[in-house]
Amino acid sequence: MAAASALRPLTGASGARAWKLDRPRPSLSLDEWDPASQPFGSGDKATDKREVEELSAEIDQLQDVLFADRRFKLLVVLQGPDASGKDGTIRKVFGQVSPLGVLTCSWGPPSEEESAHDFLWRIHQRVPKAGELMLFNRSHYEDVLVPLAEHGMKQAQALERCRQIVDFERMLAETGTVILKFKLLISKAEQARRLQARMDDPTKAWKLQAHDLEARKHWAAYRKAYELVLAATASPFAPWILVPADSKTHRNLMIAQLVRHQLKSMKLRYPPIDPALAGAAIR
């Protein structure tokens, strides 16, 4: 298992090519990271794919102990532009976990009722409870990114929301939630290839919306919005992990390694049998 050594770059200083951001920064440029790089890869795609399958099976086993143990809640946040691979990650990295063991929540634009509350109201209702593994497919971060990139939200208000998010995530962490936030990095050219492939595939073309093509016009604005948000909301209790995702296999491998590493580090254990039942006869 290459996991241990592959994790090294994550624990480096928070300079260029640190894949894990666990401190806020005054600013940040996404130019530091190359979406086509494969820092966690072995160099051989077949090997990497096999490792994803092994890691995915191991995550299934660890989830069972997470549930039994009940000491932790695990929240995995997936963020990234259209076609960056959020759905694919859920299928490939978490697809071996029993449907009973993994919860997913896909966040779209808020409803009228949701908008009438603070932006964290709907999120708070769906955070994991003890023993649960919850995947957020998009998240509360959309409520900063979209207004910033498309609706002229002022930077001061965006930073205020970021602070509110950090406070919220701190509270979750302090009450037993382990939070991993993955930002999938994809190049504009690779996104174009994937959107074109969707358009050409009759089992996928129905998913395309005018807004998906529209959003490409705001590519630079979204990039700037992400830079602000990542810099402001990286924390030790809810780190951002930047995942080069032009290669789907590399994306899966890196996320699977990190999720497995996180679960292993929690020293999960099965509780003992109820003492009243130990040795009881089944009649």
Add this chain to the structure above:
Amino acid sequence: MAAASALRPLTGASGARAWKLDRPRPSLSLDEWDPASQPFGSGDKATDKREVEELSAEIDQLQDVLFADRRFKLLVVLQGPDASGKDGTIRKVFGQVSPLGVLTCSWGPPSEEESAHDFLWRIHQRVPKAGELMLFNRSHYEDVLVPLAEHGMKQAQALERCRQIVDFERMLAETGTVILKFKLLISKAEQARRLQARMDDPTKAWKLQAHDLEARKHWAAYRKAYELVLAATASPFAPWILVPADSKTHRNLMIAQLVRHQLKSMKLRYPPIDPALAGAAIR
């Protein structure tokens, strides 16, 4: 694929050994069905296991179209005593569907707030919406079975709840929900073997509760409760399917065949691409 011929016994008259109950009956005796029989099996376990895997992969593909199509909601209800294989069914039959594509809901005893409402209140909140595949691990039926078997509910009140359930399920069906209700049949001896195996396995022993062993004392009462409930709540729009489940492989095979058959019969299709986007260039 043996599915078509294997389905034949389901469509027979509602007499003995009809596996599908789609009409209410004045009464019913579970003695008519043998939990150890394998009406859907090929006679060869390895063949049956392979078919479960194939069917499970097919269900994954069909779920994708179900979601895209948006004309139907699919609700699968799993009922049966402890250790009858509800969790195992979810893992083996639906485990290949992406976590994004299948929702599960495990129903335990109602909370104080839930009990302060009618018994269908909490259920209604979790019924599937358009395009969704929802699995109920136990269900609203517990709210008749448990009081009947353990708390002395009068038969008249139980029958009233059954009528309320039928009315509720009719409304769901009329508004686009396809409902399949599986009752897993397991012998008392096979349940004892499985509970003993749990007790002996340190990764599973923690799950055992005093009530699991207690409930065996009410075995006959639960059987009678099921007989009343199955007879009263079988309907064309929400049939009960009786699944011999002493063999795990047979249980998976039968349920997988029937779920696949149901999805196929819905003539699901991918919607066409948004005409405004057809042929659009991605810039």
